Structures are given as C-alpha cells and as structure tokens.
Amino acid sequence: MNQYINLTLENIEKEHICCAIGDKKHQAGVTQKKEWIKNKIKDGHVFRKLDARGKVFVEYESIETAWVPISGSNYEYIYCLWVAGSFKGKGIANELLEYVINDSKEKAKSGVCTLVSKKKKPFLGEKKFFEHYGFKVVDTIGEYELMALQFDNHEIPRFNEQARTMKIEQQDFTVYYSYECPYVEYGVKELSNYAKENNLIINFIKIDTLEKAKNVPCIFNNWANFYKGEFISNTILNAKSFEKLMTKIKEE
Numbered sequence: 001m002n003q004y005i006n007l008t009l010e011n012i013e014k015e016h017i018c019c020a021i022g023d024k025k026h027q028a029g030v031t032q033k034k035e036w037i038k039n040k041i042k043d044g045h046v047f048r049k050l051d052a053r054g055k056v057f058v059e060y061e062s063i064e065t066a067w068v069p070i071s072g073s074n075y076e077y078i079y080c081l082w083v084a085g086s087f088k089g090k091g092i093a094n095e096l097l098e099y100v101i102n103d104s105k106e107k108a109k110s111g112v113c114t115l116v117s118k119k120k121k122p123f124l125g126e127k128k129f130f131e132h133y134g135f136k137v138v139d140t141i142g143e144y145e146l147m148a149l150q151f152d153n154h155e156i157p158r159f160n161e162q163a164r165t166m167k168i169e170q171q172d173f174t175v176y177y178s179y180e181c182p183y184v185e186y187g188v189k190e191l192s193n194y195a196k197e198n199n200l201i202i203n204f205i206k207i208d209t210l211e212k213a214k215n216v217p218c219i220f221n222n223w224a225n226f227y228k229g230e231f232i233s234n235t236i237l238n239a240k241s242f243e244k245l246m247t248k249i250k251e252e
Contacts, residue, residue, distance in 0.1 A: 002051075002090075003050070004049065004095075004096075004099070005048070005051050009041060012038060013034070016053070017182065018049050018054070019033075019181070019183065025186050026185070029181075029183055029185035029186050032179040036179045040061065040065075043062065045059075045061040045065075047059045050092060052087075054084065054086070056096075057080070058097065059079040060079060060100055061077060061079075063075040066079070067178060068214075068221060069160045069162060069163035069213065069218075070113070073154075075111050076100060076109050077112075077114065078100060078113070078114035079221065081096055081097060109151065110150065111150040111152070113146060113148040114135070115144065115146060116145050117143050117144050118145060121235075123181065123221060130149075136149075139159050141159055141163060141219055146158070146159060162215050163217065163220070165218070166217065166230070166231040167217060167229050167231065168217055168229055169229060172202070172203055173200070173203070174204075175191070175203065175225055175237070176205045176216055176223070176224040176226075177222065177224075181222040181223070184223060190239050194242065223236045227249060232249070
C-alpha cells in the first residue's frame with residue numbers, strides 16, 4: 001500500500017518537495033518554493049506527496065486563494081499533479097486525484113477545477129486523465145482550458161476577464177513569474193544574466209500577492225512569456241531555451 005505525506009509547518013524543512021530532487025542548481029528555488037508553501041498553508045494549501053524519493057505529488061487549495069487568474073467560490077483548484085519516472089503506471093496518479101476529490105467533499109466543496117491545454121503543455125495536467133474522472137471543460141482561452149468536476153449546482157469557476165486579453169502594452173520580452181515552482185528561481189537568474197551579457201532587454205514581473213495573481217493579463221500558473229505585447233507561452237525558460245524560442249519567432 002502506498003504511503004503519502006502532507007507537508008506541514010512542522011515537517012516541511014525535513015521533507016523534499018519532489019520537483020527538483022538533488023539538482024544543486026535548483027536548491028535556491030527549492031528554498032523559495034518552501035517559503036511560498038509556508039505562507040500558503042494558512043490558506044489551506046495542500047501539498048501531498050508519495051513517501052518516497054521521486055517526483056510524485058499533488059498540490060491544491062481553495063480557488064478563492066489560489067494564485068491563478070480564475071474567479072469562483074467553494075471550489076478546490078489543482079495547481080499540479082505530477083507522477084514521473086518509474087512511478088508511472090502504478091495507479092498513484094489515481095490515488096492522488098481521488099484524495100483531492102474526497103478531501104474536497106469532506107470540506108463541503110462544490111467541486112474541483114484545474115488548468116489543462118488542448119495540446120500537451122509543460123506543467124499542465126493531462127486532459128484525458130481528468131476527463132476519466134468526470135471533469136468537463138467549463139471555460140476556454142485559446143488552447144488553454146479550465147476543467148471542473150462538479151459536486152452540486154453551485155456556480156462554476158471562470159477565467160477572469162483580464163486573463164482573456166493575453167496582451168500587454170510592453171513590447172520588449174516580458175516574463176511574469178512567481179515562486180510557486182522551484183524551477184523558476186534559476187530560470188529568472190540565468191535569463192537575467194543572459195540579458196545583461198547580450199545587452200538585451202527582458203522585463204521580469206514578479207507575482208508575489210494574491211491580488212497580482214488574480215489580475216495577470218494571461219493564463220498563468222507560475223510563468224508566462226510575452227513578446228511584442230503578445231502572450232507566447234507558459235514555458236519556464238533558461239538561456240538556451242530562450243535563444244531557441246527567439247529563433248523560432250524570427251523564422252515565423
């Protein structure tokens with residue numbers, strides 16, 4: 001039988017947070033992520049992971065306090081559900097999702113929602129997996145979709161109007177980011193150094209409050225890229241992937 005651990009203020013310092021296990025370059029990001037979780041635990045934030053050394057976890061909280069540009073009430077929002085490597089194919093993802101669903105029902109929630117995409121995207125869940133549990137698409141922005149599993153007839157969450165713009169006035173390359181992912185800190189640092197070394201302008205906009213997260217002008221889960229005022233992707237970038245992205249843009 002699989003054993004799981006929920007992070008608390010008492011155990012978070014001694015527990016790993018799955019994503020960046022053993023990768024030295026991301027340990028500063030791990031520290032940032034843990035601080036972010038500590039601040040969110042008071043909001044009922046849940047980080048549940050397999051009691052094993054692996055990238056196996058689910059992370060969720062109430063939509064009212066979730067750092068995403070989605071409005072609603074009495075729903076839980078799943079930030080991330082990740083089962084990687086040798087842990088795949090063992091029913092662990094099912095157990096994690098079923099825990100979220102059961103926990104939400106015990107809290108008398110009206111449902112559970114999460115962000116997916118019509119095409120596979122990094123750091124987003126698999127649409128077919130959620131469909132298997134009865135989740136349905138309830139709102140759409142381009143290729144991004146909000147899926148919800150309803151328990152009752154309560155009003156369904158929706159993307160905020162500001163998020164639907166997917167545009168900003170700034171024409172230079174711009175990154176919206178928050179420390180809710182341990183990979184973000186290194187990406188910001190490396191991309192900042194790359195911009196300085198190559199005399200480029202890259203704007204970084206830190207999302208560090210709930211108000212900012214609810215009012216970003218795009219789909220946002222921890223990172224968003226804009227260029228010439230247009231939303232480009234939600235892919236966390238480093239110097240190499242930035243160069244590749246810009247080459248692709250210039251060729252189009």
